[in-house]
Amino acid sequence: MKKWEKVTIDPSARALLPKAQVDGVSTVWDRYEAQKPQCGFGQLGIASDD
Secondary structure (H helix, E strand, O other), X not given: OOHHHHHOOOHHHHHHXXXXXXXXXXXXXXXXXXXXXXXXXXXXXXXXXX
């Protein structure tokens, strides 16, 4: 299974993701991966809404 087959079920996106990679275009999934590791406070429910 290729990388883009794991990130979306949309056939249109799957068709364009290889071209984006070849062209050096950053996708939303690339930007998300670049933000890792994330702190996890929100997922634990200990983030403050103050």
